[in-house]
Amino acid sequence: MEKINLDIGEGEVRKGIIKCTELEDSTPVIIPYFVMRGIQDKPIMLLNAAIHGDELNGIEVINRVFDAIDIRKLRGTIVGVPIVNTIAFRARNRFDPVDGKDLNRFFPGDDKGSITQRIAHCFFHKFVKRVNFGIDLHTGMKGHLLMSHPRVRKFNDIDQPIEYSMALGTDIIFHHDGAEGMLNIQAEKIGKHIVCFENGVAGVVDEYYINEAMKGVFNFMKYFGMIDGHAIMPEKQVVLTGYEEIGAKRGGIFIPYVSPGDVVKKGEYVGYIRIPFSGEKKYVRAIDNGVVVGIRTQPLVRPGTTVAWLLPFDGAEIIEPLEGDNIKYRKSEILDKMKKKGITI
Numbered sequence: 001m002e003k004i005n006l007d008i009g010e011g012e013v014r015k016g017i018i019k020c021t022e023l024e025d026s027t028p029v030i031i032p033y034f035v036m037r038g039i040q041d042k043p044i045m046l047l048n049a050a051i052h053g054d055e056l057n058g059i060e061v062i063n064r065v066f067d068a069i070d071i072r073k074l075r076g077t078i079v080g081v082p083i084v085n086t087i088a089f090r091a092r093n094r095f096d097p098v099d100g101k102d103l104n105r106f107f108p109g110d111d112k113g114s115i116t117q118r119i120a121h122c123f124f125h126k127f128v129k130r131v132n133f134g135i136d137l138h139t140g141m142k143g144h145l146l147m148s149h150p151r152v153r154k155f156n157d158i159d160q161p162i163e164y165s166m167a168l169g170t171d172i173i174f175h176h177d178g179a180e181g182m183l184n185i186q187a188e189k190i191g192k193h194i195v196c197f198e199n200g201v202a203g204v205v206d207e208y209y210i211n212e213a214m215k216g217v218f219n220f221m222k223y224f225g226m227i228d229g230h231a232i233m234p235e236k237q238v239v240l241t242g243y244e245e246i247g248a249k250r251g252g253i254f255i256p257y258v259s260p261g262d263v264v265k266k267g268e269y270v271g272y273i274r275i276p277f278s279g280e281k282k283y284v285r286a287i288d289n290g291v292v293v294g295i296r297t298q299p300l301v302r303p304g305t306t307v308a309w310l311l312p313f314d315g316a317e318i319i320e321p322l323e324g325d326n327i328k329y330r331k332s333e334i335l336d337k338m339k340k341k342g343i344t345i
């Protein structure tokens with residue numbers, strides 16, 4: 001059985017590919033990987049992207065992290081997998097277009113299943129099992145722009161420890177129910193702490209969100225002592241547990257007034273729908289006080305299409321930040337915005 005070569009020397013980088021399965025014309029289905037070992041081998045951190053093939057920001061993030069790290073100062077090993085789902089990536093699609101399965105619902109995989117199940121098995125057994133913790137980089141689906149935030153998940157008896165998500169240093173953390181077969185749920189079952197980290201939107205390479213993701217990755221590595229420097233964390237973080245979709249009532253063209261990361265009050269306009277043949281404007285209002293976690297960027301909507309995604313403050317909690325000599329604190333932008341609108345939790 002083909003193995004990834006983690007057994008590299010101190011101060012070495014290796015880039016390779018591993019074959020998981022094959023296509024109908026015998027083309028191998030591969031997973032590319034980078035390994036960088038610093039001045040000690042542990043801890044081993046996984047950085048992966050494109051479990052959903054059209055989520056591109058994370059691919060660039062991993063390449064830039066590998067470019068930026070000074071190997072003579074790295075404590076531990078980074079295993080980078082810039083594209084997990086190479087066949088979906090090639091198809092410019094979220095899923096493999098032939099089996100149509102969501103890779104992030106099929107971990108730990110099945111080596112006798114369909115292509116997607118085999119990729120899940122290959123990635124889980126050859127990479128995930130060999131690391132201590134990691135960051136799984138995602139974006140929203142096409143047309144669904146997401147602010148920079150981690151998703152901590154619980155499912156049945158699995159409840160991910162929040163410390164790993166807090167270490168990214170984002171203003172908010174979304175703590176919600178996961179589903180069977182999600183990477184972070186299945187990894188947690190075997191004691192591997194994988195943080196799902198959302199930044200931006202599928203099908204687009206966005207400099208702002210690439211930078212936000214890199215800040216998160218470096219904060220995480222600093223907090224866990226893999227690189228020198230201070231992790232920059234908000235003075236307090238907001239953990240949100242609710243999730244609401246704001247739907248269009250009319251068909252037309254959606255024009256947003258708000259951006260991901262904005263705080264809105266119930267009843268406030270989040271944008272309007274222009275009815276193109278009559279010129280009417282149909283305003284869309286926030287259905288609760290909350291954080292706009294996502295906004296529709298594909299403007300054509302039908303009645304019922306979600307135009308904004310809201311994390312309501314109902315049930316939210318303001319938590320104390322992580323502590324350590326290697327942390328510096330900054331103001332929380334979300335708490336600032338809440339204060340300006342007179343919203344308290």
Ligand SMILES: [Zn+2]
Nearest residue numbers: 052055138139
């Ligand atoms: Zn995704």
